[in-house]
Amino acid sequence: MPCFTRSDLTTLFHAFAARMADERTFLGELDGEIGDADHGVAMANGFDAAAQALLRAEGSGQGLAGGFNLAAQELLNAVGATTGPLYASALTRAGEVFGEVASVPLARLPELVIAICEGVERRGQGKPGDKTMLDAWGPAAHVAARGLNASVGPVVLLREAAQAAAKGAEDTRAMMAARGRAARLGPRSIGHLDPGAVSAAALMDVLAEWARHHEEIA
Template identity: 45%
Template sequence: MFSAITAKIRMNSSLLSELDGVIGDADHGITMELGFTTVEAALASNEGETDLGAIFNNAAKSFLNAVGASTGPLYATAFMRAGALLKGKTTADDDDGVQMLLAMAKGIEERGKAVPGEKTMVDAWRPAADAAQSERAKLSSLGTCLLAAADAARAGAENTKSMLPLKGRSSRLGERALGHADPGAVSAALIIAAMAESLA
């Protein structure tokens, strides 16, 4: 899963930085690629680890060490929440997979003190979590749940184009940010898509 995320972020790094150049400092793609490349290397150096909780905690620590600013703590929190959920497990079933996604979304919301509608990554993560949970309530497979989450995240990221930014540096732009997707929401949609593709 982490390798799939790294590959997708790397493939879209220039796009993410280009989006960030409109409402930020044009380094989101570089930052995200650095973070996940570091995670991938850290997990590869400890590939004998089978405890899923330990794997996610290693990812959290590696991402935080590589990435500063707000993105580092947000994704570190997401991975730590997933790690706490999966601690001691060497395999995960469909419910675990959906709960992992929900835990990650909630961790990002709580750490960032953000809610949907503020033009942040939460606008991708929250719809994704809700879509996965809704599908699982119908006893859908993990693959179906994650594909629904990926679709919802993509739509959520697209919807940020019509939002005014209320958090972070981009909030200073006001109406000039209209028409531009939030780069954090776009990268979140890419991450969730990679999760779906690798786990489905």
């Protein structure tokens, strides 16, 4: 049975970091329309810092919870504004869910999506419809929870969750921002994609693709 290990966490975060680097300019442009244009830089720098820290800690005997907590701290240190604390809370929640073990069955990986959503909700006190990253993580978590209850395989389930996240991000175009810097624009925020939701959907896409590749080579 394929597993998700502490070493896999490192490779997953390197995949996250690579995607955020690729999306850096685009996310900055989106944020420039309704925010302060730093979301691309923040996400690229934050996930790179987390990935590098996880790599340095390889072989130390650290389990999954320790890895998630390390990534959370690195993101918190590297990313300002609200994004860093929100993802730090998300990853801390993931550490609570997976525990300090060396590995878990790959079938449990969709629980990461649910944990991220729970952590963001807990820290930000927001909800889907506010035009934030929760408009991507929320639908993805709903799909993940439903699929886990129905015993859907992790690769299929994560792809379905990624599709839900992508749709959720696109749906933010029609929303008026209720939180963050964009909320100051009021109705003028309508017609623009939320950069946090777009980056969340990109991370969800990476997770789905990573799981597909991992299952193929296991």
